[in-house]
Amino acid sequence: MQIVKDHGPITGESIAEKLNLTRATLRPDLAILTMAGYLEARPRVGYFYTGKTGSQLLADKIKKIKVEDYQSIPVVVNENVSVYDAIVTMFLEDVGTLFVVDDEALLAGVLSRKDLLRASIGKQELTTIPVNIIMTRMPNVAVCYKDDPLIEVAERLIEKQIDAMPVVRKTEKGYEVIGRITKTNMTKAFVALAKDDLL
Numbered sequence: 196m197q198i199v200k201d202h203g204p205i206t207g208e209s210i211a212e213k214l215n216l217t218r219a220t221l222r223p224d225l226a227i228l229t230m231a232g233y234l235e236a237r238p239r240v241g242y243f244y245t246g247k248t249g250s251q252l253l254a255d256k257i258k259k260i261k262v263e264d265y266q267s268i269p270v271v272v273n274e275n276v277s278v279y280d281a282i283v284t285m286f287l288e289d290v291g292t293l294f295v296v297d298d299e300a301l302l303a304g305v306l307s308r309k310d311l312l313r314a315s316i317g318k319q320e321l322t323t324i325p326v327n328i329i330m331t332r333m334p335n336v337a338v339c340y341k342d343d344p345l346i347e348v349a350e351r352l353i354e355k356q357i358d359a360m361p362v363v364r365k366t367e368k369g370y371e372v373i374g375r376i377t378k379t380n381m382t383k384a385f386v387a388l389a390k391d392d393l394l
């Protein structure tokens with residue numbers, strides 16, 4: 196690193212010479228420093244010192260994490276199921292948010308724990324009211340895509356004060372639900388980052 200700082204841009208060959216090593220011996224070290232972002236390699240020019248600090252490199256790493264690296268399997272219910280059945284599904288599937296789809300399996304809405312609690316403290320008959328009466332419906336549902344940076348989805352969860360977002364695929368007819376991103380997925384990414392064990 197010091198040699199590159201002092202003499203960069205410098206070829207791998209010249210660095211090896213200064214260290215009395217062969218190019219082959221040095222290659223893995225240069226590969227690691229380049230991959231970690233401390234050095235940059237330009238073809239036919241040589242190695243540069245990027246000048247990036249540890250926290251800048253960490254930020255770069257975080258921005259590269261995609262939704263698909265951490266998404267979970269979505270749990271969906273049809274918009275005509277009863278509030279009672281949605282509550283049972285939420286317990287059986289052990290999730291905090293259900294995604295609601297129409298008869299064509301396209302996203303119609305979202306049901307959170309509080310949506311179901313609110314309906315339960317009313318005087319309605321839970322086995323007869325369909326979830327589409329109480330859900331947050333399209334187009335008010337915040338969605339994300341598998342290629343979105345995970346950090347942008349985290350920011351939107353905070354901004355909108357919600358726990359989860361469906362991962363969708365856009366079709367001509369509407370959105371197909373292909374995954375689920377929740378605060379738990381964010382926690383997992385955070386822990387993986389600390390263990391330097393990103394997917």
Ligand code: ADP
Pocket residue numbers: 291292305306307308309310330331335336337338356357358359360361
């Ligand atoms: P809880 O209500 O259990 O605390 P949330 O904070 O996720 O869970 O939900 C708050 C409200 O926001 C609920 O009315 C819910 O329907 C709605 N909501 C949840 N997820 C989304 C989303 N992705 N887009 C829009 N609204 C949502």
